[in-house]
Amino acid sequence: MQKIGVFVCWCGSNIAGTVDVEAVAEALKSVPGVVYSVSYQYMCSAAGQKLITDAINEYKLDGIVVASCSPRMHENTFRKTAEAAGLNPYMVEIANIREQCSWIHKDKEEGTKKAIVLAKAAVAKLKNDKPLKAGTSQVTKRALVIGGGIAGIQTALDVADAGYEVDIVEQRPTIGGRMAQLDKTFPTLDCSACILTPKMVEASQNEKINIISYAKVEKVSGFVGSFKATIRKKARFVDETKCTGCSLCMQKCPSKKGKDEFNMNMNNRPAIYIPFAQAIPNVAVIDPEQCIKLKTGKCGLCEKVCAAGAINYKMEDELIEREYGAIVVATGFKPIDPSPLNEYGYAENADVVTSLELERLMNAAGPTKGTLLRPSDGKHPHEIVFIQCVGSRCDENTERGKPYCSKICCMYTAKHAMLIRDKYPDTNVHVFYIDVRTPGKNFDEFYRRAVEQYGVDYIKGMVGKVAKEGDKLMVRGSDLINNQQVEIAADLVVLATAIEPDPSARSIGTMLTASMDTNDFFTEAHAKLRPVESPTAGIFLSGVAQGPKDVPETVAQASAAASKVIGLLAKDHLVTNPCVAESNELMCNGCSQCEKVCPYGAITYIEKEVRGPGVREVRRIAQVNPAVCQGCGACTVACPSGAMDLKGFSNKQIMAEVDQICL
C-alpha cells in the first residue's frame, strides 16, 4: 500500500472563502492510502513547502496530492519541492480546487463537496502514478525573429548582443516597419527616422544578425530548442549582393504607376524602387505587377543603366531551411480600413485621411515634402477636425470596428494637433473624443500642453456625419459637455483609426500553434506574470503582435522577449517532458491512425519482431519518438486497439479519476 500525503491550500480567502478547507483535509484522512492530510494558508509559500518536505520525510510518503490552484500555476513548484525531499517529481498530483471550484462557486457547502471529490480523484490517479524520468534535448543556439519593425529589431539586437545568431525575416523589402513611416514620436517629438534608422543600421551591421527581407516564413516544425523553419525569400529581381542603392534605375524606370506603399499609396512609385531613402537593405526591388519587362518582355531599361549589373529578370523565389532554438513573433500591426465606418466618408472624400496618412503628409520624405497640403486640391487646410476612436471601442454587436482601445491614438492625435498648431498657427484644430486616455510617463502633460498651450479645441462627443459641401467637409457631431450639436466646416478630416494585427499574424499563429485571441492578437502564457511568452514553449511575443502598444512600450517588451530568448539559448540542454506517448507493441495493429492525428510528426511505423506469450512474428507497429512527442494525447484517443498510452496520463489513471468522481 502506498503512503500518500494530502495538502489542502487555503490560498488566503481565494479557496477558503468558498471551500471549507479544513473539512476537505479531514475528509481525505479516511481515504485508503492517505496517511497524512493537512490544510495550510499558503501552500506555495516557503513555510507551506517546508510543511510538505517535512511530511514526506516524516511519513516516508510515496506520493503527494496538493489541492490548490491550477497546475499551470504551481505544479512545477510542488514538483520541485517533492524532488528536493527525495520524491520522484512525477509522484505529485494537483487537485485544482481554485479555478475549477472555489472561484466559480458561491455556495460553500457545494464547493466543499466538490473540492473533496476533486481531491479524492487526484488520490485515485496518484495511486496509479509511476515514477518518471525526464530526458534532455539539444538547443539550437539561433533565434528566428518574424517581423523587422522596431519590435523585431530591438529583440534581435538584444539577442545578438548576448552572442547568439539571429535571423530577422521581414515580409517587406526593407526592415523598419510602421515606425519608419512616422514623422515624429510622442512625447518628446523627436524625429522617428532619426531614432529608428541608426537602429536599423546597427542591426544590419551586427555580424550576429542576418536580415532576410522580402521573405516569409512558410513552414515551421519541431519544438522548443529545435525548430526547423522553411523561409521563402521572394524574388526581388535585383541581386542584393551587387546593388549599391544608387537609385539610378528608379529615375529611368518608365513604369511609374505603382502605388507607393510607404507613403500609404498617396503617390506613385516606379516599378523598380527602394521603399525609402534609409531602407535596409538599401537595395532596389522590382514590383512584378508593374514591371514592363516582366509583363511584356520589352523594356529592360533598368538593366541597361545599372552599373553594378545587379538586375536579374530571371530571379526566382529561394527557399531557405534553417534550425532555431527560439522563435519571436514581432508581426506588428496595420491601421484598419475605415471605409466600412462610412459615416466618416473616408471612401468618398480625398480630404478625409487616416492618421498614418497624415504622418506621411507631414513628413519631409512624404508626398508633399512635409508641407501640410490636403490631397484633393493641394491647398493648405485652415480648419482641421480630428476624430478619435474610429473603429476602436466599438460595440461588438455592431460588427464594425474593434471592441478594444487601440491605446496609441489619444497620444498621436495630441501630437498631430500640437505639431499643426505649432507649424501653422493660422489653422484651427478640433478633436472629437470619447475619452482622452493618456497614462504613461510625461503623457498627460503632453496632452495638456496641446490643450493649454497650443489651444487645440477638444470636443467630448462623437461625429455622426461627414458630408462634402463644395470644397468643405461638414462635420456634424455632438458636444456632450455643452449638450448641443455642433457642425464644423472643415478643410481636412483626420481619422484616428484603430490598429489591428498585421494580416500575416493569423497564418503565422496557426503555423506555430501559438494561441491568439478573437482579435488575432497573440495570447501570452500568463496575462500578468508571463507577458512575453506564448503558451507554446519556445515562442516569444514582441510588440503589437501581442496587443496595442506605443514605441516605448514596444521596445521594453521587445527587450523582455529577448531576455527570455537568451535564457533559453543559454542552456545547452532542455529537460524534456517525460509525459509522452508510448505504444504497446503487442497490442498495436499497425493501422496508422495515431500517425495521422499526431500534430508533431512524432510517430513512425517500423517493421519489428514482436515477442509475447504465444507470439513471435514480424509486425508493422507504431513507434513514438519521445524527443518530438509533446504529450498532447491525440494518439491515445485515436488508437482503436488501446495500444497507445500517455505516460503520466495513462488510460488507467484517467479512468481511476473518472471512477472516483462518478461511481
Added chain:
Amino acid sequence: MIYSYYPGCTLKDRAKQLDLNARTALKAMGIELKELDAWQCCGAVYPQTSDEIASRLSAVRALSDAENGKLITLCSACHHVIKRTNYDWLKDENFRTKATNYLKPEVPYDGSTQVIHVLELIRDEIGFENLKKMVVNPLTGRKIGAFYGCMVLRPGKTLAFDDPENPTIIEQFIEALGATAVTYPYRNECCGAYVALEDKSAAETQVDRALNSAVKAGCEELITACPLCLYNLVHNATANKLPVKYFTELLAEALGVKEGE
C-alpha cells in the same frame, strides 16, 4: 405575378399618388398587388420600449395574412414598423409568446414572411436592367435627387435595405428611368418627422439643410418613398424649394401609365 400588399392608411388619404401609381406602374410591369383583405394601421411609429406589445400586433396580423411568404410594402413608415416587427418575431421569444397569446390565432404566425419594399421588389425581382427596357418615356435630361429619409435605411442591420450611410438604390432607379441621378450627402438624413408637430424649427433645420445641399449639388427635383418626408420637404422648407414627388409617380410617368394629376 401576384403579391400580397400592405398599403397603410396614409396611402388611402394624403399619399394617394404613391399608392395609385405603384399599382398601375407595377401592373404595366406584369405585377399585381393584391391588397390584404383586412389590414389595420401599422402603428405608424415603432415602439421604443421592448415590452410594448400591443402597437406591434397589427404588423403581426399583416405578416401572418401575407400569401406565398411575401408581403409588399410601400410607405417608408409602414415598411419600417412591419419589417422591424418581423425581426423581433424571430429574435425575441418573449414578444412572440405574448403576441401569440393575445392574438389567439388559429394558426400562429411562423415568422417566415419576407417584407419587401416596392423599391426592393423592382431591384431584386425585376432588376434595374429590365426596368430600363420597359421605359416608354425616358426622363432624359432631368436632374433628380433621392431623399431616402431614415425609415427605410435604419437600423441598417434590421432593415437590410441598402448601405445606410451611402445608399444607391434610388439613384439606380432614377438612372434606369433615363434621368440623371444627383447624389448629395444629406439624402439619408431625418426630415424632422413628427417632431415637426411639436417643434417646427427642428424640421425646418433638417429640411433646409437637405434642400440646400441638394440644390447645390444640382438637383432640380426630388423623389421619396415616404409620405412624411414629402410633407416636411414641401411644407417646412424656408429657403430653397424643389418639387418633390413620390418615386412611383416618376415610375408611372416613365412607363407611360401615369394616373391623372
